[in-house]
């Protein structure tokens with residue numbers, strides 16, 4: 001096997017090696033099928049087995065109750081920024097949005113085209129370095145739903161627990177932390193995520209929606225924008241992303257083999273702790289962007305004493321085989337994305353590298 005470098009990219013991001021190897025082994029011809037998964041019909045019985053297994057494994061991993069529908073859609077999480085309000089906002093035509101970063105703002109922008117939006121809270125004035133507290137949320141009990149972003153990929157903050165929104169359906173963009181731990185699906189009306197950060201390749205969006213909310217989808221909506229029609233057709237109204245769903249299914253199997261989402265969460269907490277401990281013990285040399293109670297387990301954002309040192313570190317890290325550490329321009333500094341598939345060994349090696357860099361450039 002060719003050597004692989006440590007890929008800290010925020011997305012598309014690292015996939016489990018076992019998944020890549022299995023896909024590689026079977027790419028030319030799926031066992032018992034004699035065709036590549038890239039060649040089979042989405043209406044074939046071979047594909048149906050892949051589709052149903054992926055749904056069943058996701059259902060098992062998250063203990064999704066029977067009154068929820070799993071949809072495999074396309075056009076990225078960004079399309080959900082439009083589909084959520086188009087389907088769920090009428091007839092009330094107002095919704096609450098909690099703004100914790102760039103992606104929440106993009107979701108807000110689309111929702112405003114559909115109805116009246118109440119920004120229930122925003123931490124923008126603090127450059128999104130924290131998650132708002134429950135007390136800060138100014139929720140409208142009459143809202144059609146409350147939208148929040150569980151993990152802020154760019155800023156490196158994450159909700160430790162869901163906001164409490166009473167009886168109003170909770171809608172979540174979990175694109176960068178879906179499946180990083182077990183969550184209680186019954187708290188959600190709808191949760192969605194683009195697969196390319198923590199669950200699979202790009203081009204697939206996983207949507208889990210409570211079935212009663214499907215009744216909100218109006219017949220006047222365009223077919224491809226209508227959750228109810230996608231649900232009635234088991235996400236096969238049109239040609240689905242066959243390869244994306246296949247890889248997503250392999251990722252679910254990998255998670256199950258690992259011991260499920262509680263086991264995954266323990267690994268994720270440990271990986272993040274290794275890096276945050278390194279910052280906290282660096283005498284202020286490495287400074288996390290997120291406030292301690294809002295720290296993300298997936299995207300770890302940090303700064304060095306100067307931009308010059310940051311550039312130097314990134315250059316030396318790249319040479320040493322640590323790729324994708326440059327932070328997003330709106331935060332600056334560095335970002336280590338350590339999604340489910342990122343190995344603990346890689347985080348340990350990065351921590352040694354950071355400590356060594358500090359010793360030489362402190």
Ligand SMILES: *Cc1c(COP(=O)(O)O)cnc(C)c1O
Nearest residue numbers: 076077078103153173175176194
């Ligand atoms: C990456 C990302 C998106 C956008 O995903 P696309 O699939 O590119 O549309 C939306 N929300 C969050 C939280 C993200 O991290």
